[in-house]
Amino acid sequence: MTLRRYLGMALLAAGSLAAQNTVTPQRLLEASKEPGNWLTYSGDYSSHRYSGLAKITPANVKGLGLAWVYQSPVAGSWEATPLVVDGVMYITQRPNDVVALDAATGRVFWSYRYNNLEDPRVCCGANNRGLGVLGDTLFMGTLDASLVALDRHNGHLLWKTRVAEAKAGYSITVAPLVVKDKVIVGVGGGEWGIRGFIAAYSAATGKELWRFYTVPGPGEPGHETWLPCPTDSKEYCDPEAWKHGGASVWVTGSYDPATNLTYWGTGNAGPDYNPVQRPGDNLYTASVVALDTDTGKLRWHYQFTPGDRYDYDAVQVPVLADIQFQGKPVKAMLWANRNGNYYVLDRVTGKFLLGKPFIKVNWMSGFDTNGRPIQTPQPVGQPTYPGLLGGTNWYSPSYSPRTGLMYFPIWEDQAIVFSRIPVAYREGNGFGGGGFQPFVPSVGDPKKGIPTAAGVPNLRRGPINDWTDAAGHGAMLAVDPATGEPKWKFSMTDVTDVGAATTASDLLFTGGREGYMQVLHARTGELLWKRNLGAQMLNSPITFEAGGKQYVAVMAGLGLFVFGLPE
Amino acid sequence: MALTVIAQQPVMQEHPEAYPKADIQYGARLYGEHCDRCHGANGAGVSGVNLASGKFRSATTDGQLKMVITNGFPTAGMPPFRFDTADLTGLVAWLRNMNSIDRGSMKAGDPARGRAIFEGTAACGSCHRVNGKGSRKGPDLSDIGTLRSAGYFERILVDPNGQLLPINRPVHVVTREGKAVDGRRLNEDTYTVQMVDGEGHLQSFVKANLREFRISTKSAMTSYRGELQPDELADLVAYMLTLKGVL
Numbered sequence: 001m002t003l004r005r006y007l008g009m010a011l012l013a014a015g016s017l018a019a020q021n022t023v024t025p026q027r028l029l030e031a032s033k034e035p036g037n038w039l040t041y042s043g044d045y046s047s048h049r050y051s052g053l054a055k056i057t058p059a060n061v062k063g064l065g066l067a068w069v070y071q072s073p074v075a076g077s078w079e080a081t082p083l084v085v086d087g088v089m090y091i092t093q094r095p096n097d098v099v100a101l102d103a104a105t106g107r108v109f110w111s112y113r114y115n116n117l118e119d120p121r122v123c124c125g126a127n128n129r130g131l132g133v134l135g136d137t138l139f140m141g142t143l144d145a146s147l148v149a150l151d152r153h154n155g156h157l158l159w160k161t162r163v164a165e166a167k168a169g170y171s172i173t174v175a176p177l178v179v180k181d182k183v184i185v186g187v188g189g190g191e192w193g194i195r196g197f198i199a200a201y202s203a204a205t206g207k208e209l210w211r212f213y214t215v216p217g218p219g220e221p222g223h224e225t226w227l228p229c230p231t232d233s234k235e236y237c238d239p240e241a242w243k244h245g246g247a248s249v250w251v252t253g254s255y256d257p258a259t260n261l262t263y264w265g266t267g268n269a270g271p272d273y274n275p276v277q278r279p280g281d282n283l284y285t286a287s288v289v290a291l292d293t294d295t296g297k298l299r300w301h302y303q304f305t306p307g308d309r310y311d312y313d314a315v316q317v318p319v320l321a322d323i324q325f326q327g328k329p330v331k332a333m334l335w336a337n338r339n340g341n342y343y344v345l346d347r348v349t350g351k352f353l354l355g356k357p358f359i360k361v362n363w364m365s366g367f368d369t370n371g372r373p374i375q376t377p378q379p380v381g382q383p384t385y386p387g388l389l390g391g392t393n394w395y396s397p398s399y400s401p402r403t404g405l406m407y408f409p410i411w412e413d414q415a416i417v418f419s420r421i422p423v424a425y426r427e428g429n430g431f432g433g434g435g436f437q438p439f440v441p442s443v444g445d446p447k448k449g450i451p452t453a454a455g456v457p458n459l460r461r462g463p464i465n466d467w468t469d470a471a472g473h474g475a476m477l478a479v480d481p482a483t484g485e486p487k488w489k490f491s492m493t494d495v496t497d498v499g500a501a502t503t504a505s506d507l508l509f510t511g512g513r514e515g516y517m518q519v520l521h522a523r524t525g526e527l528l529w530k531r532n533l534g535a536q537m538l539n540s541p542i543t544f545e546a547g548g549k550q551y552v553a554v555m556a557g558l559g560l561f562v563f564g565l566p567e
Numbered sequence: 568m569a570l571t572v573i574a575q576q577p578v579m580q581e582h583p584e585a586y587p588k589a590d591i592q593y594g595a596r597l598y599g600e601h602c603d604r605c606h607g608a609n610g611a612g613v614s615g616v617n618l619a620s621g622k623f624r625s626a627t628t629d630g631q632l633k634m635v636i637t638n639g640f641p642t643a644g645m646p647p648f649r650f651d652t653a654d655l656t657g658l659v660a661w662l663r664n665m666n667s668i669d670r671g672s673m674k675a676g677d678p679a680r681g682r683a684i685f686e687g688t689a690a691c692g693s694c695h696r697v698n699g700k701g702s703r704k705g706p707d708l709s710d711i712g713t714l715r716s717a718g719y720f721e722r723i724l725v726d727p728n729g730q731l732l733p734i735n736r737p738v739h740v741v742t743r744e745g746k747a748v749d750g751r752r753l754n755e756d757t758y759t760v761q762m763v764d765g766e767g768h769l770q771s772f773v774k775a776n777l778r779e780f781r782i783s784t785k786s787a788m789t790s791y792r793g794e795l796q797p798d799e800l801a802d803l804v805a806y807m808l809t810l811k812g813v814l
Contacts, residue, residue: 020768020769087769087771088769100769102759102761102769102771104771105758105759105771105773107754107756107759107761107771108754108761109753109754109761109763109769109771110753151696151699151703151707153703153763153767153768153769154696154703154706154707154763154767156696156707156709156710157709157710157812157813158698158699158813159813160813
């Protein structure tokens with residue numbers, strides 16, 4: 001006998017109002033064909049952060065109004081990019097919560113709290129940048145370096161895989177990239193002496209399928225760039241520097257189905273500021289690596305900052321675009337780097353095509369024919385441009401196939417006086433190897449700093465810009481992707497940690513430290529709309545549809561703000 | 568100036584009859600697995616401590632007892648224990664009753680048989696999900712064995728209406744366009760309601776756009792009273808206590 005259960009299961013053929021279909025690998029591949037959703041960290045595999053939506057336009061954007069706000073219950077900077085799948089928004093909030101909300105009203109369906117079992121060691125707060133989705137499952141990396149899979153319809157934990165040891169300084173803050181049946185993540189910990197890696201896990205089971213160490217071991221290609229210590233070294237040199245060589249991975253990579261390559265940027269070498277104890281170029285730190293998505297094998301690499309001593313993480317989002325370069329079509333990778341240069345690479349071969357400063361730089365004077373920067377380290381006590389936090393950073397760029405322009409936030413005239421101190425590796429201890437002093441030029445003698453000037457623009461601050469634009473200022477920059485020539489620049493008084501999202505109606509959404517959300521014209525940079533959200537913005541905007549309406553979502557302070565046009 | 572005098576809290580001796588049999592049984596089993604190595608089957612294994620006396624030196628309320636079990640007495644050699652809600656509820660129920668009930672006389676349910684009933688005749692999976700299998704209509708039960716208690720399971724199986732958590736109440740809506748949707752409530756405010764529908768999909772409605780909106784206090788689950796024998800119910804409870812989630 002079968003017992004009849006649910007009495008009132010007139011639930012039967014109720015049908016759902018918003019069709020909620022499973023997220024197939026094909027949907028992810030063709031994410032740009034469903035602009036109402038936001039299915040990956042950067043919107044699609046080519047990481048354009050460009051949306052085909054066009055209901056909000058330059059003509060009607062003045063009517064943009066607040067639709068809803070969701071407030072995070074946990075204080076601290078909020079760097080996450082939401083996903084939107086068929087009317088449901090999925091966000092992460094500190095430390096490793098996942099929340100599912102109705103994308104039209106902001107009301108919560110469910111929330112999940114991951115309890116970090118180990119005491120996480122993270123440089124810069126309990127950050128998490130978002131989720132990956134496949135089928136009916138969400139994926140999140142955790143501060144204690146695990147990867148978890150959740151049922152996206154009810155928030156229940158399906159599996160958990162330990163990726164690395166938190167006590168050794170590993171963490172995961174990056175939003176996973178899901179390709180085919182794999183969930184790809186990298187590890188953070190560049191300030192803790194980790195040996196970085198990128199790894200792929202089975203979406204179904206959490207089993208590790210491949211792992212690529214971003215610092216090659218003995219016998220592997222690239223290991224020779226970790227030179228032996230000179231026998232007559234007068235300074236401390238670490239003969240096993242590669243073992244804690246850094247090259248963390250904390251911003252989501254891209255994927256090109258045509259080459260089956262997945263591209264990821266890597267972080268600074270460890271220790272950050274003392275290259276003397278790790279002689280050589282230190283591959284694959286401060287680089288982009290192109291990996292075979294099925295095997296994790298390295299196809300090519302390009303190192304932006306060899307032997308980095310400035311913490312110039314190459315953790316930018318690789319933008320994949322097919323452009324005309326010097327009269328020929330090129331499958332390009334566009335890259336505005338923390339080191340202050342804009343790059344064009346051939347994404348099939350890794351060939352260096354263009355490198356061009358987009359701000360004042362003095363750590364290098366140009367490139368040799370192979371695309372290697374000619375480095376010009378500054379004398380002790382003198383400022384280096386750009387400073388520690390770079391000419392740009394992890395903030396998402398955008399590429400609009402409509403305007404044909406590449407957009408990214410920049411920090412101008414921001415400098416640091418770097419110093420180095422030998423540091424022996426100890427598991428779980430900080431591994432900086434030096435320090436940095438903010439440099440604010442004195443008006444009478446710009447080569448001298450004002451010693452008592454307020455600190456360099458750091459990761460976050462309160463409502464008063466007490467370092468002022470004298471210590472650095474921000475802008476949104478639009479460049480010709482083939483030449484790096486600026487097309488327009490929208491300047492701000494304070495610096496900005498906010499990326500860009502562009503639309504098929506030629507809007508560009510962005511913001512900044514000052515707390516303004518700003519809508520610019522993507523062709524001219526003209527300010528079309530702004531609103532003071534009252535706290536620093538730190539994530540990159542997205543746009544999506546719910547109930548047939550277009551919305552734009554940003555985070556500022558503890559608020560997730562969603563704007564739309566009036567009914 | 569007014570003085571507030573806080574009186575000594577009265578001793579909170581809880582009544583044995585308040586503890587469900589299923590919790591006492593489950594607690595007795597856990598006691599046998601974790602406690603009687605030191606405390607002995609009769610509760611008097613540690614010098615100066617007699618658990619069966621119903622009096623505890625460091626705890627009077629159930630909450631304090633749970634705290635003692637959770638924190639242990641490291642200085643006296645008792646380690647802290649990581650028990651979940653279901654476990655602690657069972658252990659306290661047993662401790663409160665061990666002077667009047669013979670552990671040997673207690674017949675515990677069989678989780679393997681319970682699982683067969685859960686997946687077979689009781690067809691629980693037609694509404695509930697466990698470790699990625701089953702429907703999402705009812706609450707996911709993958710870790711329910713950490714969140715509730717044996718007594719709760721025993722009660723809800725025979726009295727689903729009485730035990731239904733208000734948040735889980737069935738919702739019936741008819742949209743302005745005439746579309747009817749039934750589901751389980753996940754959230755609600757003055758203007759909107761969120762639910763999971765019969766297909767397990769998340770749905771949100773603006774109330775002003777609804778032609779009909781009803782919340783029922785009647786559980787979508789029917790009672791198993793009379794449908795399952797007492798020992799089958801005990802088996803089912805024993806199985807649900809094993810649902811401890813992925814971790």
